[in-house]
Amino acid sequence: MTTGTRRSLKYLETNGFGAAQGGRGYHFPVDIAVRSDDRIYVLSRSGQGSLNGTGISVTDIEHGWHGEFSSYGTGDGQIQWATAIAFGPNDRLYLADEKLQRITIFDTDNKYVSHWGSAGSGAGEFDGPSGLAFDDDGNLLIVDHKNHRIQRYTPDGDFIDSFGRNGAGDGEFDYPWGITIAPDGTTYVADWRNDRIQRFTKRGDFIDAYGASGDGEDQFNRPSAVAVDGDGYIYVADWMNQRVQVFDKDWNFQTSARGQADLGPWAAEYIDANADEKRARESFNPYPKLDVDDPHEVSARTEPYFWVPVSLALYKDDRLLVLETARHRFQIYETV
Amino acid sequence: MSTVTNVGTDFDLIAHLLRRTGFGATRDELEEYAALGYEGALDKLFNPGDADALPVDLIRRYHADQSDLRIPPSSGSFWMYRMVTTKAPFEEKIALFWHRVFATGQTKVIQGKVMISQIEMFRKYGLGSFRELLIQLSRDPAMILWLDNQDNHKDAVNENYGREILELFAMGVGNYTEEDVKECARAFTGWTIANMPYMSTKMRNNTLRPYGYIAWQYEYDESDHDDGEKTFLGETGNFNGEDIIDIICKNPATPRFIARHLYHHFVADEFPVPQWPFEEPKDPEAIQIMVDAYFANDYSIGAMLRAMFASDIFKAESTRFARIKSPVEIVVGTLRLAGDFDWPTDDVYKATAACTYMGQQLLGPASVEGWMGGDDWISTGSMVQRINFASDTVGDPEKRGIKSIIVRIAERHEPGNVEPEALVDDCLDLVGRLQVGDDTLEGLVAFARDQGDVDASTDDGAGKITSLLQLIVSSREYQLA
Numbered sequence: 001m002t003t004g005t006r007r008s009l010k011y012l013e014t015n016g017f018g019a020a021q022g023g024r025g026y027h028f029p030v031d032i033a034v035r036s037d038d039r040i041y042v043l044s045r046s047g048q049g050s051l052n053g054t055g056i057s058v059t060d061i062e063h064g065w066h067g068e069f070s071s072y073g074t075g076d077g078q079i080q081w082a083t084a085i086a087f088g089p090n091d092r093l094y095l096a097d098e099k100l101q102r103i104t105i106f107d108t109d110n111k112y113v114s115h116w117g118s119a120g121s122g123a124g125e126f127d128g129p130s131g132l133a134f135d136d137d138g139n140l141l142i143v144d145h146k147n148h149r150i151q152r153y154t155p156d157g158d159f160i161d162s163f164g165r166n167g168a169g170d171g172e173f174d175y176p177w178g179i180t181i182a183p184d185g186t187t188y189v190a191d192w193r194n195d196r197i198q199r200f201t202k203r204g205d206f207i208d209a210y211g212a213s214g215d216g217e218d219q220f221n222r223p224s225a226v227a228v229d230g231d232g233y234i235y236v237a238d239w240m241n242q243r244v245q246v247f248d249k250d251w252n253f254q255t256s257a258r259g260q261a262d263l264g265p266w267a268a269e270y271i272d273a274n275a276d277e278k279r280a281r282e283s284f285n286p287y288p289k290l291d292v293d294d295p296h297e298v299s300a301r302t303e304p305y306f307w308v309p310v311s312l313a314l315y316k317d318d319r320l321l322v323l324e325t326a327r328h329r330f331q332i333y334e335t336v
Numbered sequence: 337m338s339t340v341t342n343v344g345t346d347f348d349l350i351a352h353l354l355r356r357t358g359f360g361a362t363r364d365e366l367e368e369y370a371a372l373g374y375e376g377a378l379d380k381l382f383n384p385g386d387a388d389a390l391p392v393d394l395i396r397r398y399h400a401d402q403s404d405l406r407i408p409p410s411s412g413s414f415w416m417y418r419m420v421t422t423k424a425p426f427e428e429k430i431a432l433f434w435h436r437v438f439a440t441g442q443t444k445v446i447q448g449k450v451m452i453s454q455i456e457m458f459r460k461y462g463l464g465s466f467r468e469l470l471i472q473l474s475r476d477p478a479m480i481l482w483l484d485n486q487d488n489h490k491d492a493v494n495e496n497y498g499r500e501i502l503e504l505f506a507m508g509v510g511n512y513t514e515e516d517v518k519e520c521a522r523a524f525t526g527w528t529i530a531n532m533p534y535m536s537t538k539m540r541n542n543t544l545r546p547y548g549y550i551a552w553q554y555e556y557d558e559s560d561h562d563d564g565e566k567t568f569l570g571e572t573g574n575f576n577g578e579d580i581i582d583i584i585c586k587n588p589a590t591p592r593f594i595a596r597h598l599y600h601h602f603v604a605d606e607f608p609v610p611q612w613p614f615e616e617p618k619d620p621e622a623i624q625i626m627v628d629a630y631f632a633n634d635y636s637i638g639a640m641l642r643a644m645f646a647s648d649i650f651k652a653e654s655t656r657f658a659r660i661k662s663p664v665e666i667v668v669g670t671l672r673l674a675g676d677f678d679w680p681t682d683d684v685y686k687a688t689a690a691c692t693y694m695g696q697q698l699l700g701p702a703s704v705e706g707w708m709g710g711d712d713w714i715s716t717g718s719m720v721q722r723i724n725f726a727s728d729t730v731g732d733p734e735k736r737g738i739k740s741i742i743v744r745i746a747e748r749h750e751p752g753n754v755e756p757e758a759l760v761d762d763c764l765d766l767v768g769r770l771q772v773g774d775d776t777l778e779g780l781v782a783f784a785r786d787q788g789d790v791d792a793s794t795d796d797g798a799g800k801i802t803s804l805l806q807l808i809v810s811s812r813e814y815q816l817a
Contacts (some may be wrong), residue, residue, distance in 0.1 A: 047401025
């Protein structure tokens with residue numbers, strides 16, 4: 001419930017480590033999801049030149065490391081261009097791959113179960129599945145982004161229905177990306193190239209759209225993800241503005257965060273183990289005076305800032321996890 | 337050389353201009369520029385407006401590694417997208433020119449991100465005042481780390497940058513003394529980057545741990561600058577870097593040196609740079625035209641080139657097809673012809689790698705002297721790479737650019753069959769008014785004849801046209817610009 005006090009974000013700590021060859025950490029992560037037992041799953045898309053970092057890593061809020069699974073490839077349970085993960089009924093994990101045009105299911109032991117999907121624009125076909133969310137009936141909503149629509153499936157992969165088409169009008173999309181279902185059942189879609197967030201009823205009927213192109217408080221530059229907490233506060237990953245914006249349920253601006261990461265335990269352990277870097281870092285000013293103002297450039301030169309904040313997840317409804325592709329980590333904030 | 341039968345002189349001249357200022361031209365581009373006339377075409381090249389290249393947001397969404405641009409395939413491919421899809425190819429040609437002259441290599445710098453920022457700086461300042469360009473270059477973090485200026489302190493001078501700005505970047509050997517080098521280096525003390533100890537350590541360790549690379553930021557450290565009196569090229573004062581650049585820019589050796597580079601890149605192959613102290617320019621008149629323009633226009637590089645392009649030397653028949661295309665020109669020109677990269681694709685990495693296999697790694701010049709160019713581009717191995725890449729690239733009739741060629745051929749002829757000679761003429765015309773020798777022409781016609789008559793409106797005809805295009809881009813003449 002929205003109160004008279006503005007919602008704010010209080011930085012807590014950072015989890016992550018650049019792991020181009022796999023192992024403890026992430027490599028160009030693109031999505032994050034929290035399982036019912038509070039395990040945190042991070043999907044690494046990896047990139048050209050070091051695809052060994054491709055896979056799904058498992059951690060927890062205390063920085064525990066619980067291994068990784070899946071890898072780059074086209075076989076069962078493998079990944080090429082991973083985009084999204086979400087937990088479905090019985091805590092099965094669903095994975096979207098926009099190059100293989102398929103959804104893959106893993107069981108609670110992270111073992112491959114099955115997959116479905118094929119390329120196309122017809123019912124039940126995909127052209128770039130890129131966002132996943134389960135509704136309260138246990139059905140899976142899939143952002144089929146190059147078809148500019150949302151498709152709904154049963155947990156077993158049977159097509160139910162779809163909504164949306166290409167455009168900038170109500171209920172239309174321009175390469176949408178992230179999707180979330182709020183606790184009240186409302187569907188939120190990050191309408192990426194329209195620089196706005198759209199809301200829909202459970203049936204897919206348009207409710208409203210918010211945002212415009214730009215870097216102001218009511219503006220976005222390619223929003224990629226949305227999260228909504230139990231009080232109805234809306235958190236938006238403002239991808240190219242390199243920030244997270246927070247609104248109440250009526251779109252009243254609450255706050256904006258640019259990021260303030262410090263060394264998490266995995267990173268600190270690495271620095272401690274490398275005497276030359278530790279010594280050199282003693283004089284490190286993480287906020288140097290800059291001669292650029294493009295947010296991407298600013299983030300590239302300022303280690304604590306979000307750099308490509310791509311996805312969000314709520315943890316126990318009072319902590320926000322902000323995943324950053326280019327820094328291989330997620331920052332943890334208390335929502336207060 | 338035989339000329340294709342449906343040649344118009346202005347079209348040939350415009351095609352020549354677009355090969356030199358860009359990467360060749362599709363028929364649509366050629367008609368667009370030709371409609372403006374030669375002077376109008378120059379106006380458009382120098383004032384191109386929005387590059388309208390493949391948007392960066394799309395590139396970053398599909399290639400996560402092109403967000404941080406850390407490793408060579410990522411940074412090189414990021415530039416490749418721009419070159420292939422831009423509507424302002426002259427900007428890229430200028431960036432390539434300065435990348436070659438101010439050769440900086442990711443092999444040492446490690447960070448592709450700062451290399452791409454340097455290329456962006458070349459785009460922005462590359463046609464403006466040479467003075468401003470040298471100032472930007474001296475503040476460029478990639479250049480600072482490339483030539484160790486972070487280690488150039490007032491109490492411990494490192495001459496590396498001071499030497500190269502004179503020898504390689506602005507004046508050339510023989511136009512300064514060793515004492516000038518030392519004084520120049522002193523003037524650039526304190527020109528460094530923020531957080532230098534940590535950044536240089538990370539560069540040396542070359543790892544993305546713990547949180548990826550941190551792009552470098554130029555910083556002037558006044559406390560580390562030698563503000564004492566210096567004597568440089570005959571002038572004395574408490575010079576800082578900007579003062580040194582002022583003295584460099586007004587020296588007559590400077591525009592002569594830059595003009596020779598410009599001639600080599602845009603007009604015709606020159607001697608390799610190390611021979612310049614011993615060999616006169618191949619065309620002294622061309623050099624003088626550019627030198628005069630330099631002094632008449634506040635050291636403007638754009639004015640030097642505009643004067644060159646307006647000259648009869650540049651327009652002469654003997655200047656056309658007189659340069660061997662660099663690997664980047666072959667790869668980018670062929671991809672543009674085929675209409676590739678309308679959307680992000682992993683093929684961009686193959687294109688970037690192809691340049692490397694042919695001898696030109698983007699952001700990885702062979703040495704501090706860049707690439708020699710000219711005959712150096714051609715070897716048995718590189719020739720095979722060139723032909724295979726070009727032939728593969730145009731070998732798909734469904735590609736936008738190839739389809740456009742096929743449609744134009746169909747439109748030029750009555751429904752039915754196209755004679756082999758006419759088909760060869762059309763194809764040479766539509767790949768950018770390529771002129772070929774008699775032997776090549778005979779071979780192409782013989783190939784077309786063997787294929788039989790072509791109906792361009794059919795799939796069979798499209799396939800035959802595509803095969804002929806593959807043969808054309810495998811020719812000796814296609815290697816020339």
